[in-house]
Amino acid sequence: MAATTLKLTNRSPKQPIKKLPASIELGPDATVEDVKKIIAKEARIGDFNRVGLYDPSTKKTLKNRKARVVDEEGVSSAGEVLVKDLGLQISWRTVFVIEYLGPILIHLAVVAARPYLYKNAEGDMSQTQWLTLGMIVLHFVKREFETLFVHKFSANTMPFSNVFKNSFFYWAISGALCAYFIYSPTSLAAQADIPVVDAIGAALYLFSETGNGLVHRYLSTLRSTGGTERKIPVGYGFGLVTCPNYMFEILSWVSIILVSRDWTVALFIAIGGAQMFQWATGKERAYRKEFGDSYKKKRFVILPGLL
Known part of the structure; x- marks a missing residue:
């Protein structure tokens, strides 16, 4: 031709x-x-x-x-x-690495500088505060690992200016705001004395993070390296909702809310959940358009019976 x-x-x-x-x-x-x-x-x-x-x-x-x-x-x-x-462009992988690095560094820095940030903070943090720190840091370390070794991106780059907009959400809210209030000597986490709540939260966290990681690993197998093709995902919660990775993500942060007892964590996942709902709705439309009758339409995109 x-x-x-x-x-x-x-x-x-x-x-x-x-x-x-x-x-x-x-x-x-x-x-x-x-x-x-x-x-x-x-x-x-x-x-x-x-x-x-x-x-x-x-x-x-x-x-x-x-x-x-x-x-x-x-x-x-x-x-x-x-x-x-x-x-000017920047790779998606680099943006994700920068986004998730912020909360890790900020939470560790606030804990290290705790005696200088708060009054009457000479004593050690409560067990619940330490548990919350571990859960949040581990969550973002997992995200960094997935960004570097699991995720496959359909687009090469995004505008460089996006790195500031995207990072602000993580650095300012899940990072600075959450850290400042959670590790305060007057926070609910500092005064927590119900170990069973911490245990329930930790169990839900392990379940959710594992589920989220499995979905991400499975999704990476549906696309070739450097490819843009899409396949219909099955199993791993895809029979319940369009994006079970978002479902597990939200459940993971619900577990952190249970342990931390802090409003800032609820604010973070409320904003993030709204954004995930928009992404998942768009993905459901894309699946229906691309695969037609071969795709089993989902009524709920991120939370069964709710959203």
């Missing part, structure tokens, strides 16, 4: 790519990523990940970088694609 010509149009006329060619020649099997690389070379953009491609009719981004251009209906029918410089 002969090469085809693809017209290129700036997505943002007020911020155009100055050296964007009017068109490029493509082979029949050229992918979205191939187009990005050609444009980056022609327009002298150092990182091809900066190149954003959009459907000319819907104005939606072409997310699947491995998809053939001829299979993108809006682009192939119009013979045109909209192009935008997305700015």
Whole structure:
């Protein structure tokens, strides 16, 4: 099959790519990523990940970088694609590492500096406070491990500015806010004297973290390294909800609420749960659209009987 010509149009006329060619020649099997690389070379953009491609009719981004251009209906029918410089990029893996490192360092730092941060904090922390510290730090250490060795990302990068927005949530709320209130000598965790509550919370935590880790490991097996393909997940709680990894994540933080008795932890997972609900709803729509009748539709996306 002969090469085809693809017209290129700036997505943002007020911020155009100055050296964007009017068109490029493509082979029949050229992918979205191939187009990005050609444009980056022609327009002298150092990182091809900066190149954003959009459907000319819907104005939606072409997310699947491995998809053939001829299979993108809006682009192939119009013979045109909209192009935008997305700015400085950073890998998803790096962003996740930075996000999760903050709470680990902050919680350890607050405990170390406890005598200087609070009045009457000369004594040791309560057993419940130490347990809460271990649960929170272990949670984020697990996330770091999964980021480095388990997760497979469908997208290469995200805008560099996102690292600040994404990290603020973890560093400020699950990090600084939670740490300051939990390790205070006047916190409910400092005054806790019901060991059975701690035991129940710890048991729920171990169950939830294990479940979350198993789901993440299973999901990583559904995608090839560097691939963007999706398969219908089964088992591991997928018969109950769209995203059981979010279900286990929420249960894990519920266990930390039980042990810490602290409102800041509840605030953190309430905000996080709202975001996870949006992500899971979008994922349910994507599964239904991509797999049709072969996908068993879910009524609840993160919590059975609730959400």
